[in-house]
Amino acid sequence: MSYALTEEQQLIQQTAREFAQEYVGPVAADIDRTGAHPAEIVQKMAEHDFLGIFMPGEVGGAEAGYLSFALIIEELSRVSGAVASILINHAALAAYTINRWGSYRQKQNYLPALCQGEKLGAFALSEPGAAPGAGEYKVVAAKDGDNYILNGRKCYIANGGVAGVYIVFALTDPEAGAKGMSAFIVDGKTAGLSVARNIEKMGLRGCQSAELVFENVTISADSLLGAEGAGMAVATDAQAVASVAEAAMVVGIAQAAMDDAVKYSKQRIQFRRPIASFPAIQTMLAEMATNIHLARLAVYDAANLIDSGRPFATEAAMLKLFAARIGQSALIDVIQIEGGYGYSQEMVVSRLYRDVKGAVIKASSMDFPEKVIAGALLA
Template sequence: MSYALTEEQQLIQQNAREFTAEYVAPAAGEIDHTGVHPAAIVAKMVEQDFLGIFLPGEFGGAEAGYLSYALIIEEISRVSGAVASILISHASLAAYSIYRYGSAAQKQAFLPALCQGEKVGAFAFTEPGAAPGAGMHKVTAQKEGGSYVLNGRKCYVANGGAAGLYIVFAQTNPEAGAQGISAFIVDSGASGLSTVRTIGKMGLRGCQSAELEFNNVIVPAANLLGAEGAGLAIAAEAQAAASIAEGAMVVGIAQAAMEDAVKYGKQRIQFRRPIASFPAIQTMLAEMAANIHMLRLAVYDAASLLDNGEPFANEAAIIKLFAGRIGQSALIDVIQIEGGYGYSQEMVASRLYRDVKGACLKNSSLDFPEKVIAGNLLA
């Protein structure tokens, strides 16, 4: 990769590659088979400072920057999209939200536990059957003295049931509609908070998804994140940051799939020669390589913008749009190259396809990426 990575970033990338080979690769198939949250691997990631890699040292982070974090996500995703998804939900969504919008007291109270792995973070935004704050199960937050009382349900919460801390979005002002949504920091042990069910998924299976119920959950007013009504702004920025990380996830998954197809193409003999020598196969591989390269550059550029404190929402939307297209097309072509073997569970392509589809679907932004991009063009 010719992108100008610093020596530190190259070392972090190499460390992530070695870590993944030693700890994640041997368990990747079993994680996918069982769908169980891999607590032991998460504990190993804590030892490597992965959970707080881009956060400041004063909160227990490694201060290595968001680009370094994207490099880690890319390397982990080459082996397990599920493990990468756990890290994204924890770091890009939960920890990032507190870091960007939390008060000084909130950062001191919650970020060290997230960086040190004492608590895994999660982002409770989606609600059953409707947009947040709109359906029959919407989560509401009623102010009562020095606390808020939360009621309702959240669904498809990544890390749900395994998390120790949730960023929960709740309606505090029904008359304001979506603009009346606020964000709260909620401990998983809060009375009245329960996991209704875990939700089986096609891919990213080790990143546990759950439906949560809030039954008169009392949250101190001090745990309001940002101001009342700031929920959508917080969610939009966190989801944009997550889009960069998810772009890195797609890069990693697609890269692994392409390398598997190249290996297979060299070994599979048809008409007395390797199928990799056929022009149709070479065209598919070339298009994969070009698309992966362009997405990787886009991810690194957007991560650098975030590190430099520059606006990145438009670039994140471009990544979301492009990653969704090239990730799925790459895996379809890989399965086509590998034929019946690629479709079988004996080959890794089937898992990579299921995982890349999840990477493109999860944490969809509040606005479609096309809307964000066009809005910036027409502003």
């Protein structure tokens, strides 16, 4: 790898690799099989400062930067996409949003607990059956004196049901549509907030997804993040940041799949020689390695832009577009290389394929990255 990582970043990368092998690897298959939330691993991540790795020191973070976070996500994803997804939704969405948009008081009230693993974070944007703020179950926040009262539903919320802190997007001006959406911090134990159901997924199964019900959930006006009507700006910003981590996740999953295919192709004998000697196999592996290498460099570059405070939305959109293509194509090629074995549940590739699809299918305003990229080119 030619990208110039600092000594600290290399140490964090190595620590994350050893962590994944020691704590996550032995239970990764069980997490996928049962779909159970791996609370013990989350606590271990907190002990290793993973939960607040890029958060400021004054709120308990490690101040190691977003590139260090991306390195951790990549290493975790090579072993378990579900564990990496838990961390992305906690840190790159929930904690990041509070740190970026929250008041001093909000940061002091919530970020130390999020960094130390006392509470897990979640990002509650999606709603059943329609875009946020547009459907029958849209969440509306009605002002009532010094409080807001929330009613409605959120769906497919990662870390839902196990999170202690939710970033909730609700309409403060329903007539204005998306322009009337605002962001709030809601404690997971607030009266009226409940889990309607846990949603079984094809992949990333240890990262629980839930449908949340808000029934007269009363929160103070101090829970508002930023200004009223700034909700979509908050969501777009956070999702762009998360897109970089999600691309790192795709890189990690694809790397693990390629490593497995390389090992298999050296061992599988056809026509009295390993299939690794066949030009068709070599071509697939070469294209795979090239795409993974380029995606990794792009992840590191975008993460550096975030760390330096420079604009990164276009690069994040490019990453989302490229990672979605190379992640799925890599896993399809790996299954092709491994043949019937790759298609069986006995091989790790089955789980990796299901996880990489979950990494690239997540709904967001970045679902159409071409629009973001073209907009930057034509501005």
